[in-house]
Amino acid sequence: MFAADLMTSPAITIGPDEDVVRAARLMESCGVHRIPVVDAGGALVGIVSRADLVRVFLRPDKDIRDEVRDEVLTKEMCVDPRSLSIAVHDGIVSIRGTVERYGMIGLIESLVRRVDGVVEVRAQLTAQFDDRRIRPEEPASGGRFGRRSLRRP
Known part of the structure; x- marks a missing residue:
């Protein structure tokens, strides 16, 4: 053989x-x-x-929670983790609370799912500000400082 x-x-x-x-x-x-x-x-x-x-x-729940708090929320999303409730049990992350903008909710959930050891994310997040319908405006003519600020004497 x-x-x-x-x-x-x-x-x-x-x-x-x-x-x-x-x-x-x-x-x-x-x-x-x-x-x-x-x-x-x-x-x-x-x-x-x-x-x-x-x-x-099979990562310990505490390690998963620490990474969600320190890496995802604090470093990547610049969110104060004390403003949210984060619990992990058998790899299932439950996160509750209010974030600044609606657009942050899906991103937080996605980033938490990528943490090694996370098997499920149960997010109950709300937002202070609904940014789903905001469209960027065209810049005013001359920009922020107007055309005069670009001239040299």
Whole structure:
């Protein structure tokens, strides 16, 4: 018996910048337990196993909550996390409260979903200001300072 008799062909591979959710779906749909990770030239750079993926989704709830609070809300969205209620239980993030603009709600939900270990997001967010119908205005002629400010003496 040879290795070729045991392997999946053609090889199912994934790039190093691919999302772990895509790797998990590939494993499931192809019925494999490991996927080689290859660079742009096709060289092997590693292997992702089901055990590796399980570890990602078994992060402690406290770690997930801290990342949502510190990285997503504070750093990425510039939202004071004390203005929201954030709870995590078994990877399910519940976030409640009021944000500044309606347009922030979907973005917050999307960014929280991308945090490793999050299996579901339950958001009950409202907005102080509904920005869905705002259209940018054309700039006034001469801009903010008028044409005179651009002339040199």
